[in-house]
Amino acid sequence: MEQNIAVGKQGWLGTARRDTWWVEPLLILVGLSAFGIYSTYSAVFWDYHFEIGPYLSPFYEPLLVFDWWPFSPAILILWIPLGFRTTCYYYRGAYWRSFFANPPACAVTGWEGKNYAGEAKFPIFVLNFHRYFMYAALLLNVMLWVGAVRSYWWQGELGIGLGSIILTINAFLLMMYSLGCHSLRHLVGGKLDCFSCSSCARTRKRIWDYITRWNEHHKFWAWVSLIWVAFTDFYVRMVSSGVFNDPNTWSNFPRP
Amino acid sequence: MVQEEGRQITVRILRGEGVKTQEVEYQVAVEPGWVVLDVVLHIQARMAPDLAVRWNCKAAKCGSCSAEVNGKPRLMCKTRLDDLDLTKPVVVHPIKTFPRIKDLVTDVSWNFEVNKKIQPFTPKKDAAFIYFQEDIDRVQEMRKCIECFLCQNVCHVLRNREQYQRFVGPRFFVRLAGLEMHPLDDADRLKQIEEDGIFLCNITKCCTHVCPEDIHITDNAIIPLKERVIDKSYSFWNWVLQPFSSK
Structure with missing residues (x-):
């Protein structure tokens, strides 16, 4: 049996897909917006609740306090992770879909028309300089590990608290996110055409193999580290403002 | 209306030449293990001998039977019917980006x-x-x-x-x-x-x-x-x- 059915042109967000294609871009939109709002609030509206005992919020690590800088010290730090994540190849794909519907999802009609430059023209072209933010982010990773190790010392006494564990997990997750970076993968070995041509190239290939494995899960590390860094800041803020009591081994841990 | 033996499904195929197109609906009796290309070839053999479709190997190696099944770009020969919701019509369109020659065949x-x-x-x-x-x-x-x-x-x-x-x-x-x-x-x-x-x-x-x-x-x-x-x-x-x- 045959039956004819007229088909209209698909307009904006038009698709023949039947699955819930809009869920992922919507979750990304909500997740990134929530993080943006929380981190902006935490960084800009600073009220000295970013530090208590040996714990320093990762938004403020390393703590840069200068007389000439009247604003939040976090601003001197956060441009690095902000730039790193904004130019990150995973996040680019995510926010081009979720925030700009360009396209909203695969085989879903987004903006149409030939007036399109992608990432080829300034200022969007700057997204391609991901590697420079990566250098700074790797340095920041070292500082976050320093902060994590420091969180086991309070007034000369070695100890451990829930905050120490949270800060250590935070440093680990951010390290895994950074070490899976596409630009790092390229610079370490991806730019080589021949992996077997020298002992140096063979070593670089081995490192490249590791980074490739981490890079395959870049999306996972990106989200887990993003959520955890916000949670870490929230935890330090809550302990510092007296809402939570940090369970720890120090008898002289400051009580706000 | 003549219905075939076996599980009946509804298939809609976008048919026509150039920009003149419309979906044509077919009722097809399918067998276990079929892929979408089986259905399309069945329709071509039994119901619509003028249905244009490009295919060669039916083993996901020649790259000929690209189409959009329920809106998703896929190889028809690699899309199993039992992976689709058969309570609704299976919609098969040609790939959208290239000009249509006829039915499911596009000019690539x-x-x-x-x-x-x-x-x-x-x-x-x-x-x-x-x-x-x-x-x-x-x-x-x-x-x-x-x-x-x-x-x-x-x-x-x-x-x-x-x-x-x-x-x-x-x-x-x-x-x-x-x-x-x-x-x-x-x-x-x-x-x-x-x-x-x-x-x-x-x-x-x-x-x-x-x-x-x-x-x-x-x-x-x-x-x-x-x-x-x-x-x-x-x-x-x-x-x-x-x-x-x-x-």
């Missing part, structure tokens, strides 16, 4: 014209043609491409933005990556790769999602090519060191 010749413009493998004159597997793994991934053009179809730069003059599309970045990363290839390709529109790609990864050969098009071809072009033409260090480098 633009791709072959693009392919001709790519400088072929250009080995060094004294190339020994001896290399290790680890040097060629990346290239072999690119060589898995079966030219189904599903990636070209789903890429919004072609599909919605129609940048046919400025953008060669994911399939050809895969080919270019295989050549550029080949340990024996001596051609300088990066300037051409930039002119081929590598920076028009905004990394939304749809090409990777639809690839039936599971080539990691974005992560292993497009992004490495972007990074190489940045290295070559926009590296800060190159810019700083340029006055001191020998020509």
Whole structure:
């Protein structure tokens, strides 16, 4: 049996897909917006609740306090992770879909028309300089590990608290996110055409193999580290403002 | 109405020539294990002998039977019916990005014209043609491409933005990556790769999602090519060191 059915042109967000294609871009939109709002609030509206005992919020690590800088010290730090994540190849794909519907999802009609430059023209072209933010982010990773190790010392006494564990997990997750970076993968070995041509190239290939494995899960590390860094800041803020009591081994841990 | 024996499903196929199209609905009795291409060929054999469909191997290796099944770009021969919701009509459209010739057959010749413009493998004159597997793994991934053009179809730069003059599309970045990363290839390709529109790609990864050969098009071809072009033409260090480098 045959039956004819007229088909209209698909307009904006038009698709023949039947699955819930809009869920992922919507979750990304909500997740990134929530993080943006929380981190902006935490960084800009600073009220000295970013530090208590040996714990320093990762938004403020390393703590840069200068007389000439009247604003939040976090601003001197956060441009690095902000730039790193904004130019990150995973996040680019995510926010081009979720925030700009360009396209909203695969085989879903987004903006149409030939007036399109992608990432080829300034200022969007700057997204391609991901590697420079990566250098700074790797340095920041070292500082976050320093902060994590420091969180086991309070007034000369070695100890451990829930905050120490949270800060250590935070440093680990951010390290895994950074070490899976596409630009790092390229610079370490991806730019080589021949992996077997020298002992140096063979070593670089081995490192490249590791980074490739981490890079395959870049999306996972990106989200887990993003959520955890916000949670870490929230935890330090809550302990510092007296809402939570940090369970720890120090008898002289400051009580706000 | 004559109904066949077996489980009845409803299939809608977009039929017509050029821009004149409409969905035609068929009631088909299907058997266990069928793929969408089985259904389409069944319709062609029993109900609509003038139905145009391109196919060859029915084994997901020739790349001929690309279509959009329930809105998703897929190979019809690799799309099992039992993976679809058969309580609703199965909708089969031709790939959208290329001009329709008739029914499910589209004119993909633009791709072959693009392919001709790519400088072929250009080995060094004294190339020994001896290399290790680890040097060629990346290239072999690119060589898995079966030219189904599903990636070209789903890429919004072609599909919605129609940048046919400025953008060669994911399939050809895969080919270019295989050549550029080949340990024996001596051609300088990066300037051409930039002119081929590598920076028009905004990394939304749809090409990777639809690839039936599971080539990691974005992560292993497009992004490495972007990074190489940045290295070559926009590296800060190159810019700083340029006055001191020998020509």
